[in-house]
Amino acid sequence: MSLVTLQLGQCGNQIGGKFFETLMNDIQSPANNKICSHQQNDAYADCSRSRFFSERSDGSLEARAVMVDMEQKVIAQTLEIARRSGSWRYPAKRQFCERRGSGNNWAHGYCSHGQHSRAAILDMVRREVERCDRFTGFLLLMSLAGGTGSGVGACVSEALREEYPHCFMLNQVVWPYSTGEVIVQNYNAVLTLSHLYQASDAVLSIDNDCMHRICSRLQGIKNVSFSDMNTVISHQLVSILQPCFTSRHDELIQDHLGGLLQHLVSQPDYKLLSVRDLPHMSEKAKQYSTYQWSGLIKPLRQMLIADSLLEEGINWQMKASSANLNKSLSNLVILRGQNLDLADTGSFREPCLYPSWLPASQTFREWTHPRCLHGHEKYACLLSNSQSPVRILEPITQKAWDMFASRAYVHHYLNHGLNEENFLDSFAVVEQVLQNYKSL
Numbered sequence: 001m002s003l004v005t006l007q008l009g010q011c012g013n014q015i016g017g018k019f020f021e022t023l024m025n026d027i028q029s030p031a032n033n034k035i036c037s038h039q040q041n042d043a044y045a046d047c048s049r050s051r052f053f054s055e056r057s058d059g060s061l062e063a064r065a066v067m068v069d070m071e072q073k074v075i076a077q078t079l080e081i082a083r084r085s086g087s088w089r090y091p092a093k094r095q096f097c098e099r100r101g102s103g104n105n106w107a108h109g110y111c112s113h114g115q116h117s118r119a120a121i122l123d124m125v126r127r128e129v130e131r132c133d134r135f136t137g138f139l140l141l142m143s144l145a146g147g148t149g150s151g152v153g154a155c156v157s158e159a160l161r162e163e164y165p166h167c168f169m170l171n172q173v174v175w176p177y178s179t180g181e182v183i184v185q186n187y188n189a190v191l192t193l194s195h196l197y198q199a200s201d202a203v204l205s206i207d208n209d210c211m212h213r214i215c216s217r218l219q220g221i222k223n224v225s226f227s228d229m230n231t232v233i234s235h236q237l238v239s240i241l242q243p244c245f246t247s248r249h250d251e252l253i254q255d256h257l258g259g260l261l262q263h264l265v266s267q268p269d270y271k272l273l274s275v276r277d278l279p280h281m282s283e284k285a286k287q288y289s290t291y292q293w294s295g296l297i298k299p300l301r302q303m304l305i306a307d308s309l310l311e312e313g314i315n316w317q318m319k320a321s322s323a324n325l326n327k328s329l330s331n332l333v334i335l336r337g338q339n340l341d342l343a344d345t346g347s348f349r350e351p352c353l354y355p356s357w358l359p360a361s362q363t364f365r366e367w368t369h370p371r372c373l374h375g376h377e378k379y380a381c382l383l384s385n386s387q388s389p390v391r392i393l394e395p396i397t398q399k400a401w402d403m404f405a406s407r408a409y410v411h412h413y414l415n416h417g418l419n420e421e422n423f424l425d426s427f428a429v430v431e432q433v434l435q436n437y438k439s440l
């Protein structure tokens with residue numbers, strides 16, 4: 001079953017380019033261990049190819065993607081990087097550009113650019129959907145802080161929900177640095193999230209601060225660039241979305257996105273997902289490293305309960321019985337690599353990790369594949385619907401309220417057609433989300 005990806009704004013396009021490059025590298029890499037049979041390997045590659053790429057009559061592969069930005073530069077660069085790879089490219093006529101960006105103004109993106117460009121973008125999406133034999137849903141990549149990814153992204157998400165009411169929709173959003181690059185980033189984040197919460201099935205949050213720390217501290221990169229961070233983000237996305245089995249020797253899950261969302265978002269009031277993965281290390285260190293599954297699963301669980309997105313500096317004192325643990329609604333562990341029979345994920349099933357009102361059968365799933373990923377002999381990824389995003393969302397909402405109380409920069413938004421009522425509605429939605437998660 002196929003997914004159509006929408007790359008929105010600078011961040012969405014840059015992450016999208018890296019995501020498809022990582023997918024293609026994975027598809028083309030050899031199975032790399034004796035446990036994954038030729039048959040399993042071929043089935044994996046075929047499934048991934050048809051999920052993310054369409055094959056042209058000359059055998060070349062095109063990403064099932066629509067690219068949207070209000071400036072041409074980043075789209076042109078992303079197209080060129082793909083073309084130079086020689087192994088895949090973006091389809092022609094699936095690029096929507098204007099002449100001016102949204103100036104980090106959500107209202108400019110949502111009310112002006114979004115409304116003007118909506119029909120043309122939907123038309124490109126429809127053409128891409130029609131090329132899928134079995135279409136299952138959308139993956140949208142965007143940041144929360146700018147004006148295009150966030151504003152146009154929110155508008156397009158709503159339009160997609162209207163046009164495709166029954167398809168699955170996952171929005172991957174990038175939180176801005178907490179130090180703040182964009183003065184109005186907190187407004188933009190609150191406005192976007194409130195809209196996505198109604199349109200999307202789930203919002204997968206990626207924290208730029210955390211990505212930066214993974215690159216600098218765990219991978220030893222000195223001057224961390226967006227490209228380095230996007231490599232980490234695409235590794236996570238690929239590990240979440242590449243084919244796997246529900247149990248160790250089953251058939252590949254066909255409706256992967258549907259299965260993932262149905263498990264993780266069983267309660268419509270709780271849609272915020274976060275991801276943790278292990279191991280992280282420099283390319284050089286990979287070849288000298290070997291792991292036991294317990295050496296990945298134990299820290300991953302501790303990262304979950306102690307609410308850390310990094311292995312470094314985890315609070316090992318936090319117990320599952322602690323009152324202030326990071327509560328989950330649901331968790332999905334995806335294990336990739338050899339000796340899966342030795343992997344024991346039972347500790348994720350402990351009832352105290354979840355609210356007592358939730359049936360135990362809804363809380364935890366394990367998916368696996370014996371194929372190595374990203375050059376690791378064993379690799380574990382945890383996708384959670386937990387209280388984790390509250391840690392980022394709460395201060396952002398507070399800062400946005402403080403600015404709104406003095407009406408700082410609000411006129412920039414009103415000039416593009418937003419009104420104060422719209423702000424208040426968004427605050428109300430986000431406050432409710434925070435309240436729901438905090439009371440788990």
Ligand SMILES: Nc1nc2c(ncn2[C@@H]2O[C@H](COP(=O)(O)OP(=O)(O)OP(=O)(O)O)[C@@H](O)[C@H]2O)c(=O)[nH]1
Nearest residue numbers: 009010011014101102103104143146147148149176
């Ligand atoms: N991880 C990551 N973050 C990025 C990247 N590019 C921009 N960002 C973040 O995205 C936010 C800014 O959003 P952009 O995507 O650049 O803006 P835009 O959506 O194109 O909107 P306008 O510039 O207003 O047209 C900031 O928080 C940046 O830190 C990227 O390639 N990777």
